[in-house]
Amino acid sequence: MSSPAHEINPGPFSYGRQWLKALLPSKTLNNRVVELARKAKNLGKDDPRKVVHSLKVALALTLVSLFYYFKPLCNGFGVNAIWAVLTVIFVLEFSVGATLGKGLNRMLATLLAAALGIGAHNLAIIFGKTGEPILLSFLVSVVGASFTFLRFLPEMKVKYDFGLMVFILTFCLISILSYREELLIIALQRLLTIVVGSCAAIFVSIIIFPVCIGEDLHNLVAVNLEKLGTFLEGFGAEYFSVPQEGVSIQEKLFPRRYKSVLTSQESEENMASLATWEPRHGRFRFRHPWKQHRKVGDLTRECAYKIEALNSYPFEIRSRIQEPCTMISLETGKALKDLASAMQEMVQSTSVDSHISNSKIAAENLKALIKSGLWEGVELLETIPATAVVSVLLDLVVCTEKIAEVVHQLASLAHFKSNMTAERSQSIGRSTIRPMSSIDPRENHVINIVE
Amino acid sequence: MSSPAHEINPGPFSYGRQWLKALLPSKTLNNRVVELARKAKNLGKDDPRKVVHSLKVALALTLVSLFYYFKPLCNGFGVNAIWAVLTVIFVLEFSVGATLGKGLNRMLATLLAAALGIGAHNLAIIFGKTGEPILLSFLVSVVGASFTFLRFLPEMKVKYDFGLMVFILTFCLISILSYREELLIIALQRLLTIVVGSCAAIFVSIIIFPVCIGEDLHNLVAVNLEKLGTFLEGFGAEYFSVPQEGVSIQEKLFPRRYKSVLTSQESEENMASLATWEPRHGRFRFRHPWKQHRKVGDLTRECAYKIEALNSYPFEIRSRIQEPCTMISLETGKALKDLASAMQEMVQSTSVDSHISNSKIAAENLKALIKSGLWEGVELLETIPATAVVSVLLDLVVCTEKIAEVVHQLASLAHFKSNMTAERSQSIGRSTIRPMSSIDPRENHVINIVE
Numbered sequence: 001m002s003s004p005a006h007e008i009n010p011g012p013f014s015y016g017r018q019w020l021k022a023l024l025p026s027k028t029l030n031n032r033v034v035e036l037a038r039k040a041k042n043l044g045k046d047d048p049r050k051v052v053h054s055l056k057v058a059l060a061l062t063l064v065s066l067f068y069y070f071k072p073l074c075n076g077f078g079v080n081a082i083w084a085v086l087t088v089i090f091v092l093e094f095s096v097g098a099t100l101g102k103g104l105n106r107m108l109a110t111l112l113a114a115a116l117g118i119g120a121h122n123l124a125i126i127f128g129k130t131g132e133p134i135l136l137s138f139l140v141s142v143v144g145a146s147f148t149f150l151r152f153l154p155e156m157k158v159k160y161d162f163g164l165m166v167f168i169l170t171f172c173l174i175s176i177l178s179y180r181e182e183l184l185i186i187a188l189q190r191l192l193t194i195v196v197g198s199c200a201a202i203f204v205s206i207i208i209f210p211v212c213i214g215e216d217l218h219n220l221v222a223v224n225l226e227k228l229g230t231f232l233e234g235f236g237a238e239y240f241s242v243p244q245e246g247v248s249i250q251e252k253l254f255p256r257r258y259k260s261v262l263t264s265q266e267s268e269e270n271m272a273s274l275a276t277w278e279p280r281h282g283r284f285r286f287r288h289p290w291k292q293h294r295k296v297g298d299l300t301r302e303c304a305y306k307i308e309a310l311n312s313y314p315f316e317i318r319s320r321i322q323e324p325c326t327m328i329s330l331e332t333g334k335a336l337k338d339l340a341s342a343m344q345e346m347v348q349s350t351s352v353d354s355h356i357s358n359s360k361i362a363a364e365n366l367k368a369l370i371k372s373g374l375w376e377g378v379e380l381l382e383t384i385p386a387t388a389v390v391s392v393l394l395d396l397v398v399c400t401e402k403i404a405e406v407v408h409q410l411a412s413l414a415h416f417k418s419n420m421t422a423e424r425s426q427s428i429g430r431s432t433i434r435p436m437s438s439i440d441p442r443e444n445h446v447i448n449i450v451e
Numbered sequence: 452m453s454s455p456a457h458e459i460n461p462g463p464f465s466y467g468r469q470w471l472k473a474l475l476p477s478k479t480l481n482n483r484v485v486e487l488a489r490k491a492k493n494l495g496k497d498d499p500r501k502v503v504h505s506l507k508v509a510l511a512l513t514l515v516s517l518f519y520y521f522k523p524l525c526n527g528f529g530v531n532a533i534w535a536v537l538t539v540i541f542v543l544e545f546s547v548g549a550t551l552g553k554g555l556n557r558m559l560a561t562l563l564a565a566a567l568g569i570g571a572h573n574l575a576i577i578f579g580k581t582g583e584p585i586l587l588s589f590l591v592s593v594v595g596a597s598f599t600f601l602r603f604l605p606e607m608k609v610k611y612d613f614g615l616m617v618f619i620l621t622f623c624l625i626s627i628l629s630y631r632e633e634l635l636i637i638a639l640q641r642l643l644t645i646v647v648g649s650c651a652a653i654f655v656s657i658i659i660f661p662v663c664i665g666e667d668l669h670n671l672v673a674v675n676l677e678k679l680g681t682f683l684e685g686f687g688a689e690y691f692s693v694p695q696e697g698v699s700i701q702e703k704l705f706p707r708r709y710k711s712v713l714t715s716q717e718s719e720e721n722m723a724s725l726a727t728w729e730p731r732h733g734r735f736r737f738r739h740p741w742k743q744h745r746k747v748g749d750l751t752r753e754c755a756y757k758i759e760a761l762n763s764y765p766f767e768i769r770s771r772i773q774e775p776c777t778m779i780s781l782e783t784g785k786a787l788k789d790l791a792s793a794m795q796e797m798v799q800s801t802s803v804d805s806h807i808s809n810s811k812i813a814a815e816n817l818k819a820l821i822k823s824g825l826w827e828g829v830e831l832l833e834t835i836p837a838t839a840v841v842s843v844l845l846d847l848v849v850c851t852e853k854i855a856e857v858v859h860q861l862a863s864l865a866h867f868k869s870n871m872t873a874e875r876s877q878s879i880g881r882s883t884i885r886p887m888s889s890i891d892p893r894e895n896h897v898i899n900i901v902e
Contacts, residue, residue, distance in 0.1 A: 036604065036607075043604060044600070053599065054595075054596040054599040054600040055596055057596060058599075059592075062591065062592050065591055082623075082624055082627060089620055137516055141512060141513050144508045148508040149502065153491060155490075169537060172533075172540065262752075262756070305756050308756045309757060309759075381818055381822045387834070387835055387838040387839065388838065391835050392839070394835075
């Protein structure tokens with residue numbers, strides 16, 4: 001560590017060196033490249049869609065640069081045909097939703113900005129050779145300032161951030177160039193090249209192995225549910241198993257994969273917003289109820305906060321409450337996992353309700369057990385951690401029920417398939433089977449619509 | 452709601468209409484504009500720095516477009532001088548850290564890509580008129596695919612995402628244009644205009660009302676602590692006050708501002724990463740220990756999860772535990788608020804330790820009270836919610852102590868001022884006052900360095 005005196009007053013030269021340090025590899029370059037290559041390989045293995053996306057970018061670039069090499073078509077465009085290539089790099093994103101959003105934003109913003117730019121030019125020439133650049137500079141400033149400010153507004157930022165930036169870009173380009181060049185031609189060239197680039201990007205994004213962010217969101221929500229379920233299924237058994245001195249519950253419990261659920265809100269919101277751009281794909285209609293996914297996600301997080309609290313209680317054994325507690329965590333865990341797989345397969349879940357009622361029965365048993373004077377003779381202070389665990393588990397039952405309700409709503413709004421063909425032979429009219437076309441998820445009548 | 456049958460099978464025309472709906476204002480345009488203006492006004496009032504940023508963008512645009520109008524200087528550049536303007540729009544961000552990061556990324560990436568583009572061109576001309584475009588297309592594809600893939604790597608994404616994109620852009624531009632134009636001139640023009648644009652953006656960002664993201668991160672962490680503190684201070688009194696039938700604790704408690712703490716992880720990480728680009732500013736040295744801020748942030752979130760659990764317990768009165776419980780939440784609340792204000796003012800906090808020891812005393816009292824057989828005669832089942840609250844409160848004492856320790860570490864690493872002038876007359880050598888230059892936060896000796 002360098003001395004504090006040195007760190008307090010570094011000269012400008014020291015800044016430069018430290019910037020270079022921050023910019024350049026801290027280990028030897030060789031090590032770093034090897035490590036990066038290893039990580040890249042793992043990334044490609046974990047999600048091959050990312051490799052495919054890279055190849056898609058290459059394809060789109062080649063497609064658009066062909067447009068450039070094809071002389072007769074773009075001789076009129078000159079250097080400006082390069083905008084088509086730049087557009088592909090900006091617009092082609094990993095998911096169809098993001099690509100469509102950016103493409104539409106870019107085309108529309110260019111159209112509006114080009115029109116406004118031409119208007120500004122026509123206004124400016126009235127003021128003559130001296131007034132023109134002054135007025136144009138003024139307009140550029142005003143548009144730059146006001147649209148930059150608009151980008152801060154949350155409702156604009158979510159959907160139109162890229163569009164606002166492209167608007168500023170194009171408006172500045174057109175107004176500044178208009179002072180020297182053939183204005184209308186440049187505006188048209190820019191619009192056309194950008195339309196070509198955007199369309200190429202959208203085409204490649206949709207036609208070749210499309211990645212739908214809506215599907216990713218759907219899976220993320222389901223996987224999060226499943227993580228909680230897996231944790232809860234194992235929690236009871238682990239928590240009440242043979243105690244080991246010096247091993248805290250945190251270390252003892254299997255890897256806590258559910259931790260990522262705690263911080264998934266922002267990405268869920270982003271994905272839900274991008275998903276609204278996407279057309280019908282696979283199992284999802286256009287205007288799929290993505291809001292419902294966010295509701296499930298929020299409740300899942302609420303549940304995860306409770307589990308996080310569960311996790312912080314010291315490791316104790318209360319063998320007499322072991323059975324109902326284990327049962328509660330096992331059954332809520334199974335219910336959550338069932339909901340997760342029902343979501344993933346987009347079918348109406350049939351076994352969730354039975355798991356939930358099992359967990360409720362276990363909760364009642366637990367309450368009865370405690371009522372029967374379970375811990376008489378034990379000092380109250382010592383029962384606190386166990387009581388806290390009981391309290392959280394009882395809470396989890398309620399929370400799981402809420403999640404099930406929202407997933408049922410989603411199933412009804414998004415027309416999940418019912419599993420009836422399989423189940424029907426066993427029990428006709430079972431209340432957990434919901435009709436495909438029921439609008440109100442709370443109604444339980446069964447209608448004979450199968451597939 | 453439209454009929455489900457209609458939603459299941461919309462024609463292509465319906466898609467178009469729905470896209471338009473998603474794109475265009477859903478209310479009448481007039482209403483929407485008025486609403487937007489109102490929101491923009493509020494935004495400007497809430498954070499005037501955003502208005503200032505917009506004006507800074509306008510200024511930088513004007514500066515750079517002057518460069519364009521100044522004919523003798525850029526006659527050689529032709530249309531390409533516009534790149535300087537575009538660079539300003541891309542690079543000038545709200546904070547100094549983001550602007551520096553983007554500016555350095557853009558300049559360095561352009562330099563490397565231009566050099567590589569020239570190399571590619573020299574390689575390609577060996578293959579003659581036919582082979583040249585084929586080889587160049589191939590190289591563009593390879594660079595496009597590999598750098599797009601690199602952008603997925605988390606360690607690249609955090610700091611170099613923009614640089615990688617600019618690299619692809621410039622490389623494509625140079626290689627594709629090289630087929631038709633004077634290559635070296637274009638490469639140099641691009642490099643120079645981008646350097647001019649980046650420097651203008653960085654200059655404006657640093658000189659005029661600089662906004663340092665490091666300071667924002669520092670304040671965010673402090674404000675989050677303060678939110679928890681405020682909540683806890685009020686919690687005890689509210690929770691144990693006169694019960695009202697039908698009012699749940701959720702509705703009863705003052706607005707739960709701490710909720711935002713639960714989801715602040717991602718923004719804290721982003722800010723900490725951008726802050727590393729920033730030079731010394733105000734109270735922060737270059738290479739300020741931003742990691743310590745993230746530690747405080749993480750512990751604050753842990754604390755917030757516990758509070759979230761606290762919040763979900765049903766509203767009950769246990770008047771006999773009221774006093775110590777209220778004391779614990781009040782004292783931990785005060786301790787957190789003190790830590791927050793100590794961070795905000797960057798002074799060594801003097802009163803935190805006394806609040807923490809008060810809360811510990813209250814915790815011991817509570818334990819003693821419970822040990823004394825407080826709830827004998829009350830059914831155990833009914834005590835569960837109260838016991839759970841007790842358990843969380845006892846946990847919070849531990850968590851607050853941890854936060855205090857990390858803030859003390861930060862205070863020592865970042866050389867917070869000690870409050871000694873004020874405190875010294877009262878008690879010299881008080882253990883909570885830390886010396887300005889102490890390296891080990893656990894050492895408590897006082898050195899005579901004041902201001």
